[in-house]
Amino acid sequence: xxxxxxxxPRRSGLGLPTRHMVAGALxxxxxxxxxxxxxxxxxFLVVVFTxxxxxxxAALSLDLILGYGALVSFGHAAYIGLGAYxxxxxxxxxxxxxxxxxAAAIGLSAIFATVTGAIALxxxxxxxIMITLAFGQMAYFFFVSFAAYGGDDGMSLAQRSxxxxxDLLRDSTTLxxxxxxxxxxxxxxxxxxxxxxxxxxxxxxxxxxxxxxxxGFRPFRYQLVAFVIAGCMAAVAGVxxxxxxxxxxxxxxxxxxxxxxxxxxxxxxxxxxIGGVVGAFVVLLLEEWLAVFTTHWRMGLxxxxxxxxxxxxxxxxxxxxxxxxxxx
Amino acid sequence: MxxxxxxxxxxxxxxxxxxxxxxxGLTLIFGIMDFINIAHGVLYMVGAYLMATFVVITGxxxxxxxxxxxxxxxxxxxxxxxxxxxxxxxxxxxQVLATxxxxxxxxxxxxxxxxxxxxSVPIPALLSGSxxxxxxxxxxxxxxxxxxxxxxxxLGLYLVINHTRTGMLLRAGASNRPMVSALGVNVGQLFAFVxxxxxxxxxxxxxxxxxxxSVDSGMGASVLILTFVVIVIGGIGSIKxxxxxxxxxxxxxxxxxxFGPILLQMVMDPSAASQTGRTLAPMxxxxxMAVVLAVRPAGLFGGRPA
Numbered sequence: 261x262x263x264x265x266x267x268x269p270r271r272s273g274l275g276l277p278t279r280h281m282v283a284g285a286l287x288x289x290x291x292x293x294x295x296x297x298x299x300x301x302x303x304f305l306v307v308v309f310t311x312x313x314x315x316x317x318a319a320l321s322l323d324l325i326l327g328y329g330a331l332v333s334f335g336h337a338a339y340i341g342l343g344a345y346x347x348x349x350x351x352x353x354x355x356x357x358x359x360x361x362x363a364a365a366i367g368l369s370a371i372f373a374t375v376t377g378a379i380a381l382x383x384x385x386x387x388x389i390m391i392t393l394a395f396g397q398m399a400y401f402f403f404v405s406f407a408a409y410g411g412d413d414g415m416s417l418a419q420r421s422x423x424x425x426x427d428l429l430r431d432s433t434t435l436x437x438x439x440x441x442x443x444x445x446x447x448x449x450x451x452x453x454x455x456x457x458x459x460x461x462x463x464x465x466x467x468x469x470x471x472x473x474x475x476g477f478r479p480f481r482y483q484l485v486a487f488v489i490a491g492c493m494a495a496v497a498g499v500x501x502x503x504x505x506x507x508x509x510x511x512x513x514x515x516x517x518x519x520x521x522x523x524x525x526x527x528x529x530x531x532x533x534i535g536g537v538v539g540a541f542v543v544l545l546l547e548e549w550l551a552v553f554t555t556h557w558r559m560g561l562x563x564x565x566x567x568x569x570x571x572x573x574x575x576x577x578x579x580x581x582x583x584x585x586x587x588x
Numbered sequence: 589m590x591x592x593x594x595x596x597x598x599x600x601x602x603x604x605x606x607x608x609x610x611x612x613g614l615t616l617i618f619g620i621m622d623f624i625n626i627a628h629g630v631l632y633m634v635g636a637y638l639m640a641t642f643v644v645i646t647g648x649x650x651x652x653x654x655x656x657x658x659x660x661x662x663x664x665x666x667x668x669x670x671x672x673x674x675x676x677x678x679x680x681x682x683q684v685l686a687t688x689x690x691x692x693x694x695x696x697x698x699x700x701x702x703x704x705x706x707x708s709v710p711i712p713a714l715l716s717g718s719x720x721x722x723x724x725x726x727x728x729x730x731x732x733x734x735x736x737x738x739x740x741x742x743l744g745l746y747l748v749i750n751h752t753r754t755g756m757l758l759r760a761g762a763s764n765r766p767m768v769s770a771l772g773v774n775v776g777q778l779f780a781f782v783x784x785x786x787x788x789x790x791x792x793x794x795x796x797x798x799x800x801x802s803v804d805s806g807m808g809a810s811v812l813i814l815t816f817v818v819i820v821i822g823g824i825g826s827i828k829x830x831x832x833x834x835x836x837x838x839x840x841x842x843x844x845x846x847f848g849p850i851l852l853q854m855v856m857d858p859s860a861a862s863q864t865g866r867t868l869a870p871m872x873x874x875x876x877m878a879v880v881l882a883v884r885p886a887g888l889f890g891g892r893p894a
Contacts, residue, residue, distance in 0.1 A: 326681075332680060332681055332684060334684070376878075379878050379881055379882065382881060382882075382885045383881065383885055385622065385680060386618050386622065386623075386624045386680060386824065387820060387824065387885075389624055389680065389684060390624075390816040390817075390819065390820050391820060391877070391881070393813065393816060394813060394816055394817050394820065394874055394877060395874060397813045397874075398870075398871050398874035401870035401871065402867060402870065402871055404870075405866050405867045405869075405870055406867050407863060407866070407867075408863065515809065515813065516809075519626075519684075519688045519691075522681075522684065522685065522688070523685065523688070526681065526685055530681075556696045556699065556700055558692040558693075558695070558696045559692060559693050559696035559697065559700075561689070561692055562688075562689040562690065562691070562692030562693035562696070563689070563693060564689070565685055565686065565688065565689030565692070566671065566686050566689040566690065566693075568685070569675070569678070569682045569685050569686040569689070570674060570686075
C-alpha cells in the first residue's frame with residue numbers, strides 16, 4: 261500500500277551524536293540534582309524526580325518498540341504494574357531482597373510479554389493497538405479483583421526493598437541514584453541495541469516487513485524479542501516505582517497510564533530513546549504545574565496533546581529542531 | 589440453578605446488546621477509514637449524562653430520549669468537524685494521541701459540568717416492575733425493553749446496510765476504500781455520516797442504560813475496552829461480526845462472573861473457589877479473544893487479513 265509509508269510515525273531528525281550529547285548533559289545535570297535540592301532547601305525535589313525518572317525508564321522502554329518497531333503498544337503500563345506487584349506480593353511474604361524482586365519482575369513480565377506479544381504480533385495496525393490495550397486491561401482487572409493483595413485499594417509496603425539484607429534504599433537520595441543509574445544503564449543498552457544488527461532488523465521491518473522477509477529474516481521473532489525486552493525494562497521501572505511510593509495499586513496499570521507513556525514518547529520525540537526521558541519530564545512536570553491551578557489539569561494535558569498532533573509533528577524535539585534547525 | 593442460568597443469560601444478552609450498539613458505529617469507523625478512535629466510549633458516557641439532564645429538565649423519559657439523541661448527534665458532528673476530519677490522513681499513532689487527548693478533555697469537561705458524584709435516572713413508569721417469565725422467575729421489564737430495543741436497532745442496521753444504497757457504499761468502503769473513492773463517491777461525506785450515526789448509537793446505548801446503571805465519568809472507559817474486544821473478535825468493519833461477538837462477550841462475561849466461582853467449588857474449597865473465581869472471571873473474555881485470534885487473526889467475520 262502506497263500510503264503505508266506516508267502514514268508511519270515520523271521520526272525526529274536530531275542526529276545521533278547530538279542526541280548522545282543531550283542525553284549525557286541531562287544525566288550529569290540529574291546527578292547533581294540532590295545537591296541542588298539540598299542547596300535550595302527543597303529535599304522533596306529528590307522524591308519528585310525519582311518518580312519522573314521511573315517513568316522515564318518506562319517511556320524509554322516503550323520507545324524501543326514504538327519508535328524503532330512502530331509497534332503501538334497501548335498496554336505498556338501493565339508491565340509497570342507487574343513489577344510493582346512483584347515487590348508488593350513478595351514483601352508481604354517476607355522476601356524483601358531487591359535482587360529477588362527484580363528477578364521475579366523480569367521473569368514474570370517476560371512470560372506475560374511472550375504470551376501476549378505472540379498473539380498481538382500476529383496482527384497489524386488498529387488490531388495491534390486494540391489487542392495490547394485489551395491485554396493491559398486484563399492485567400488491570402486481574403489485580404483489581406485480587407482481593408488477597410488489596411484489590412482495588414492497592415496495598416502499602418511496610419518497607420522498601422533491601423539490598424543484601426541492608427536497608428540502603430530507605431534513604432531517598434540512594435533510591436534516586438539507583439534509579440538514575442538504571443536509567444543510564446538502560447539508555448546505553450537500548451542505544452547499543454538499536455545500533456546492532458538486531459535493531460536494524462527491527463527498523464527494517466518497520467519500513468517494510470515484506471522486504472525483510474524477502475531477504476531472509478523472520479521479523480516476527482525479532483519483534484517478539486524486542487517486545488519482551490521492552491516489557492522487562494518497564495517491569496524494572498515498576499519495581500522502582502513501588503519502592504518510591506511504598507505503595508502498590510492497580511492504578512499503575514490502568515489504560516490512562518499506558519496512554520500517558522505513549523504521550524511521553526511522542527512529546528519527547530519518537531525513535532530517539534532520549535525523547536522518552538525528555539517526554540517523561542515534560543508530561544509529569546506539566547501535570548504538577550497544571551495541578552497547581554486547577555483540579556481539572558487533565559483537560560489542559562488533553563488540549564496540549566491535540567495541539568501537538570495538529571501543529572507540531574515530531575513532538576518537543578521536532579519543535580526544537582524546527583526552531584533552531586537540525587543537523588541532518 | 590436453571591433459573592439462575594436463565595436470569596444470567598438474559599443479563600448477558602442485555603450487556604451484549606449494549607456493547608453491540610457501541611461497537612456498531614466504531615467497527616465501521618475502523619473498517620472504512622482505518623481510523624482508530626479511542627474517544628468512542630466518551631460518546632456513550634455523554635449520551636448517559638445528556639439523558640440524565642434532559643430527564644430532569646423535561647420530567648419525562650420519552651421526551652428526554654429524542655432530545656438527548658439530537659444533542660448527541662450534534663455533539664458527534666461537532667467533533668467530526670473540528671477534530672476527526674483533520675486526522676483521517678494521519679498515522680495511527682497521531683490518531684491515538686489526539687483521540688486520547690479528546691478523552692481527557694471530554695471526561696474533565698463532564699466532571700466540570702456535572703460534578704463527580706454519580707447521577708441516576710428513574711426508570712419510566714411504563715416500563716417499571718417485573719414480569720414473570722418461566723414459573724417463578726421474575727425479570728425487570730426495563731431490561732427486557734433494552735434487549736428488545738437493541739434487537740430492533742440491529743434489524744434496522746441490517747436492513748440499511750444490506751438493502752439500501754448507503755449501506756452498499758458502506759460495505760464497499762469497508763472492503764476497499766480507495767476503489768470506492770475512485771468511483772466518484774464522496775468518502776469524506778460518507779465518513780461524516782458514519783461517524784455522526786455511530787456517535788448517536790453509542791449515545792443511545794448510554795441513554796437507555798442510564799436508568800439501570802449509575803451515570804459516572806468512568807463509564808466510558810470500561811465500555812470502550814469491552815467494545816474493542818468485541819470488534820477484534822467480530823472482525824473490523826463487520827456489523828454482523830460485531831453483533832455475534834457482542835452477544836458472545838456479554839454472555840461469557842456475565843456467566844463467567846456468576847458461574848465461575850460455582851464451578852470452581854467442585855474442585856476446591858468454597859472460600860478459595862469464590863476468591864479464585866472472582867479473580868479469574870474478568871479475564872475470561874480476553875482469553876476468548878486470544879483464542880479467536882489464534883485461530884482467525886482477522887476475527888470471526890473479518891474478510892480482510894489484519
